[in-house]
Amino acid sequence: MIGTQDPPAQPVVRLDSVSRLYGGSKNRVTALDNVSISLERGTFTAVMGPSGSGKSTFLHCAAGLDRPTSGSVHLDGVDIGSLREKALTKFRRERIGFVFQAFNLLPALNVVDNVTLPLRLAGARPKKAVVDQVLEQVGLSGKRRSRPGELSGGQQQRVALARALVTNPAVIFGDEPTGALDTRTAAEVLALLRQSVDVVGQTIVMVTHDPVAAAYADRVVFLADGRIIGALERPTVDQITEQMQKLGTWGDPFAIQQTGHEVRR
Numbered sequence: 001m002i003g004t005q006d007p008p009a010q011p012v013v014r015l016d017s018v019s020r021l022y023g024g025s026k027n028r029v030t031a032l033d034n035v036s037i038s039l040e041r042g043t044f045t046a047v048m049g050p051s052g053s054g055k056s057t058f059l060h061c062a063a064g065l066d067r068p069t070s071g072s073v074h075l076d077g078v079d080i081g082s083l084r085e086k087a088l089t090k091f092r093r094e095r096i097g098f099v100f101q102a103f104n105l106l107p108a109l110n111v112v113d114n115v116t117l118p119l120r121l122a123g124a125r126p127k128k129a130v131v132d133q134v135l136e137q138v139g140l141s142g143k144r145r146s147r148p149g150e151l152s153g154g155q156q157q158r159v160a161l162a163r164a165l166v167t168n169p170a171v172i173f174g175d176e177p178t179g180a181l182d183t184r185t186a187a188e189v190l191a192l193l194r195q196s197v198d199v200v201g202q203t204i205v206m207v208t209h210d211p212v213a214a215a216y217a218d219r220v221v222f223l224a225d226g227r228i229i230g231a232l233e234r235p236t237v238d239q240i241t242e243q244m245q246k247l248g249t250w251g252d253p254f255a256i257q258q259t260g261h262e263v264r265r
């Protein structure tokens with residue numbers, strides 16, 4: 001029937017022919033080589049690849065932390081290459097969430113003040129209901145007044161996740177968000193990431209060396225030498241490990257050893 005079809009979903013992250021070169025003519029490194037990819041809203045994507053394959057560069061270019069040498073990046077429909085530095089900073093603060101391996105919390109601030117910092121930096125007044133809801137979502141309602149030093153690593157990463165969620169961002173980018181956590185705590189944080197995708201339709205892009213972590217994603221994208229060389233949809237840990245072994249040298253030799261775990265979605 002004509003006219004009754006839904007319009008095609010607009011990708012929330014779109015890279016078109018993105019390359020990122022470092023160095024000069026004598027020591028040129030092509031960290032990203034003509035990468036094009038579209039990520040739909042409400043999806044969880046893991047990015048994997050050997051050490052030096054361009055994962056961090058991909059994440060930094062996709063999130064507007066770095067500018068490609070050529071090509072374009074659209075985030076939430078905005079061509080971020082067209083934004084000047086100040087506008088890009090504002091856009092990142094309002095529309096993008098970040099979760100890093102080092103939790104990057106401010107030690108002098110309590111949980112609520114850490115979580116609401118991005119809102120306050122943007123000049124917005126945090127709404128109590130929204131803060132309560134994200135703290136509930138990450139299971140920290142009882143820790144509102146604790147300082148980071150009084151929390152476990154997993155709890156600190158949940159504060160960082162709440163801080164990323166509180167602005168209702170178009171995308172959350174994670175750089176090894178569970179890299180500093182033990183297996184059980186990592187599983188709890190990954191389950192929360194998964195839940196935010198399934199329950200509130202969050203979009204997540206996460207770089208990881210760990211096949212167990214990657215298996216929480218809807219899609220795993222593999223990079224090698226700055227290029228996307230394959231992807232797996234809803235893969236198992238074993239499928240990811242097999243793909244990694246085919247790709248050869250990996251930065252973290254322990255990653256392959258961690259694959260005996262079953263992933264619970």
Ligand SMILES: Nc1ncnc2c1ncn2[C@@H]1O[C@H](COP(=O)(O)OP(=O)(O)OP(=O)(O)O)[C@@H](O)[C@H]1O
Pocket residue numbers: 022023029030031049050051052053054055056057058251
């Ligand atoms: N600022 C920089 N100056 C020069 N070369 C760089 C710079 N940043 C990255 N590179 C190079 O670009 C390539 C890709 O680096 P990138 O950090 O994106 O890889 P990665 O896959 O994240 O690696 P790892 O898993 O070891 O963190 C590497 O060869 C790296 O040495």
